[in-house]
Amino acid sequence: MPRVVLSGNEAVAVGVKLSRVNVVAAYPITPQTTIVEKIADYVEQGELKARFINVESEHSAMAACIGAAAGGARCFTATSSQGLLYMGEMVYWAGGARLPIVMAVVNRALAPPWSIWCDHNDALSLRDAGWIQMWAESVQEVLDMMVLAYKVAENERVLLPVMVNLDGFLLSHAYEPVEVPTQETVDLFLPEKRPAPYWIDVVDPKSYGTIASPDTYMEFRFKLQAAMDEAARVIEEVDAEWSRMTGRSYGGLLELYKCEDAEVGLVVVGSWAGDAKEAIDRLREKGVRAGVIRLRVTRPFPSRSLASVAESMDAVAVVDRSLSPGLPSVLLSEVRNALYDNGKKPYVKGFIAGLGGRDVTPLDFEAAVESTLKAKEDGGSRVEWLGLKGGRDVC
Amino acid sequence: MSVKSLPKEEYWLPGHAACSGCPASLGLRMLGKALGGRFALVVPAGCTTVIQGTFPRTPSRVPILNIAFAASAAAASGLKAAFEVRNLDVPVVVWAGDGGTVDIGLQALSGAAERGEDILYICYDNEAYQNTGIQRSGATPIGAWTTTTPFGKRERRKEAPLIVAAHRVPYVATASVAYPLDFVEKVKKAASKRGFKYIHLHAPCPTGWRFPPSKTIEVGKAAVETGMWVLYEVENGLLKLTGRSTGLWDPAKRKPLEDYLKLQGRFAHLFKPENRWMLEELKKHVDENWSRIRATLERGGRLF
Ligand SMILES: Cc1ncc(C[n+]2csc(CCOP(=O)(O)OP(=O)(O)O)c2C)c(N)n1
Ligand code: SF4
Numbered sequence: 097m098p099r100v101v102l103s104g105n106e107a108v109a110v111g112v113k114l115s116r117v118n119v120v121a122a123y124p125i126t127p128q129t130t131i132v133e134k135i136a137d138y139v140e141q142g143e144l145k146a147r148f149i150n151v152e153s154e155h156s157a158m159a160a161c162i163g164a165a166a167g168g169a170r171c172f173t174a175t176s177s178q179g180l181l182y183m184g185e186m187v188y189w190a191g192g193a194r195l196p197i198v199m200a201v202v203n204r205a206l207a208p209p210w211s212i213w214c215d216h217n218d219a220l221s222l223r224d225a226g227w228i229q230m231w232a233e234s235v236q237e238v239l240d241m242m243v244l245a246y247k248v249a250e251n252e253r254v255l256l257p258v259m260v261n262l263d264g265f266l267l268s269h270a271y272e273p274v275e276v277p278t279q280e281t282v283d284l285f286l287p288e289k290r291p292a293p294y295w296i297d298v299v300d301p302k303s304y305g306t307i308a309s310p311d312t313y314m315e316f317r318f319k320l321q322a323a324m325d326e327a328a329r330v331i332e333e334v335d336a337e338w339s340r341m342t343g344r345s346y347g348g349l350l351e352l353y354k355c356e357d358a359e360v361g362l363v364v365v366g367s368w369a370g371d372a373k374e375a376i377d378r379l380r381e382k383g384v385r386a387g388v389i390r391l392r393v394t395r396p397f398p399s400r401s402l403a404s405v406a407e408s409m410d411a412v413a414v415v416d417r418s419l420s421p422g423l424p425s426v427l428l429s430e431v432r433n434a435l436y437d438n439g440k441k442p443y444v445k446g447f448i449a450g451l452g453g454r455d456v457t458p459l460d461f462e463a464a465v466e467s468t469l470k471a472k473e474d475g476g477s478r479v480e481w482l483g484l485k486g487g488r489d490v491c
Numbered sequence: 492m493s494v495k496s497l498p499k500e501e502y503w504l505p506g507h508a509a510c511s512g513c514p515a516s517l518g519l520r521m522l523g524k525a526l527g528g529r530f531a532l533v534v535p536a537g538c539t540t541v542i543q544g545t546f547p548r549t550p551s552r553v554p555i556l557n558i559a560f561a562a563s564a565a566a567a568s569g570l571k572a573a574f575e576v577r578n579l580d581v582p583v584v585v586w587a588g589d590g591g592t593v594d595i596g597l598q599a600l601s602g603a604a605e606r607g608e609d610i611l612y613i614c615y616d617n618e619a620y621q622n623t624g625i626q627r628s629g630a631t632p633i634g635a636w637t638t639t640t641p642f643g644k645r646e647r648r649k650e651a652p653l654i655v656a657a658h659r660v661p662y663v664a665t666a667s668v669a670y671p672l673d674f675v676e677k678v679k680k681a682a683s684k685r686g687f688k689y690i691h692l693h694a695p696c697p698t699g700w701r702f703p704p705s706k707t708i709e710v711g712k713a714a715v716e717t718g719m720w721v722l723y724e725v726e727n728g729l730l731k732l733t734g735r736s737t738g739l740w741d742p743a744k745r746k747p748l749e750d751y752l753k754l755q756g757r758f759a760h761l762f763k764p765e766n767r768w769m770l771e772e773l774k775k776h777v778d779e780n781w782s783r784i785r786a787t788l789e790r791g792g793r794l795f
């Protein structure tokens with residue numbers, strides 16, 4: 097397999113090309129822009145046979161993807177931050193309509209104040225939209241995840257849109273050497289789209305998205321949930337298939353680092369898992385048996401796998417790159433929720449960190465783990481802000 | 492040609508949920524006949540969402556992609572792109588209300604027009620947000636009562652067809668459900684062209700305009716005969732009056748505006764002395780509109 101140096105955003109574009117996407121609709125926003133530029137280039141050069149719809153907004157980008165998917169095309173869009181919020185109505189529409197659209201979200205903080213730097217609040221705001229949410233750690237994973245996303249989305253047992261999240265700048269603009277799968281490999285893995293029940297067809301005309309009375313609406317939602325449950329299984333199957341073909345496996349819903357004998361776990365999402373792993377190595381040198389649990393997928397939330405990994409741990413630190421004011425950590429709540437029903441559950445402490453691109457180092461992760469172990473002993477606060485100026489404010 | 496000469500085949504079936512005398516369902520029937528039932532519809536929120544009835548039934552024999560209120564022109568662009576990449580030669584038609592067109596959907600409409608998407612966009616204009624209970628829209632004429640303009644709208648309406656024509660698209664037309672043959676001809680002509688086509692269909696709504704359901708056609712005709720509504724085409728930037736509007740630039744040939752206004756409850760208050768100014772303003776707008784049309788025609792019809 098050819099090895100080339102790519103940025104995260106370039107890896108998205110290569111993934112789109114390898115997946116033979118045939119309709120792209122997108123609108124530029126930092127730090128997503130280079131994806132759109134690269135794809136426009138592929139289309140102009142004839143390297144990707146696709147219609148590129150230069151829409152006038154993100155709302156229209158997703159609307160165009162919905163039309164394209166309903167018309168039987170394999171389609172793609174990408175956005176960040178304000179763009180994702182602006183698109184919000186249509187993001188829900190795509191999820192409810194069960195259309196296998198893939199969207200790259202280059203995660204960026206929300207205004208005000210304006211910030212172009214990374215955090216996860218943009219994607220978090222749409223966690224209930226009926227989209228599978230995947231999160232990459234490396235440029236290689238971004239590329240693989242793009243192809244896997246289509247495979248999962250189009251699976252007849254799933255039929256759900258997939259959001260591939262990559263951290264703004266930290267991943268989107270970071271260059272790494274990656275193995276690019278050959279077109280033959282991807283073609284074998286991801287065959288051309290087959291006619292699906294949701295395709296708009298003049299020969300067999302149906303009306304989609306009509307009004308559902310209280311008599312029928314709930315079943316649509318139930319099926320959406322059932323598709324999510326199924327997606328959890330399909331993601332694991334697809335990961336295994338990809339591993340057989342390329343030798344690269346990511347562990348499906350969770351990636352575990354040194355968790356076998358770990359007494360304390362560190363739960364993270366996204367590119368800073370690398371720093372988290374470094375922190376774990378240092379903690380182990382100090383004699384703390386710690387491990388990283390990286391959530392690769394947050395919808396469907398990997399509750400069962402998480403509970404079974406955490407079962408043997410005494411404590412878990414959850415470091416969240418988003419904030420739900422008034423909660424304040426969604427990731428913490430979701431992790432706790434996943435563990436609650438399990439007979440044996442660890443002590444859990446949450447951390448809010450890295451908002452608006454605030455730097456987080458391996459030392460911070462180390463401190464988070466130590467603070468969790470300490471809180472377990474002396475019953476300290478359950479949520480802490482990491483790297484907050486003026487000391488560690490506690491709520 | 493008469494209405495009887497239109498194809499007998501129906502693509503919009505009885506049993507739908509529209510009010511009686513509904514201009515939208517009438518227009519949809521004509522549209523199906525004009526295109527022989529081989530097209531896909533994109534429908535944003537509005538009365539047409541409701542008149543389709545509830546899942547799992549549909550009165551439509553053409554496929555419909557229902558979509559969010561602001562999204563129809565963009566969704567249609569995507570649908571058409573999919574048909575193109577699949578080498579399917581199927582027309583994509585947007586069927587949107589005036590609110591979904593001149594207000595919330597204007598951005599997507601403008602984007603699609605500017606990109607030259609190969610779609611036909613039809614706005615059925617019942618001059619208010621009827622579905623949510625008769626609120627004013629940017630297409631509600633000055634003076635008209637709606638639930639959000641309880642004493643009559645103070646502002647003049649937007650000229651959506653001219654806004655679209657300013658995008659220099661190949662075909663823009665106005666039509667009225669009261670003149671089905673004119674409408675059908677325009678749909679056919681639009682469908683024969685590549686690129687972005689726009690038809691603005693006047694759709695007198697008995698429920699919202701406060702007239703008896705049996706008078707939809709009568710009201711629609713009165714709108715045209717009094718010059719309140721103008722039937723025209725803009726083909727490659729050239730303006731041309733069509734059908735019953737031909738020659739009406741001569742004020743002597745137009746019926747008095749009152750003939751149209753008095754048919755409808757929504758204008759009843761205009762005849763009270765204190766509202767005289769609104770009536771005068773409305774008349775002034777109609778005259779201005781015709782002077783502009785006349786001037787354009789005298790210049791050879793070139794709008795853009
Ligand atoms: C984003 C959004 N805002 C508001 C609504 C509520 N809404 C539904 S239909 C409608 C009015 C539709 O008016 P128009 O487009 O003129 O169509 P009509 O009902 O008159 O046929 C409104 C305001 C909505 N569905 N979506
Ligand atoms: S309110 Fe008017 S446009 Fe809407 S369904 Fe009734 S008659 Fe038709």
Ligand SMILES: [Mg+2]
Pocket residue numbers: 588589590615616617618619620621628
């Ligand atoms: Mg309306």
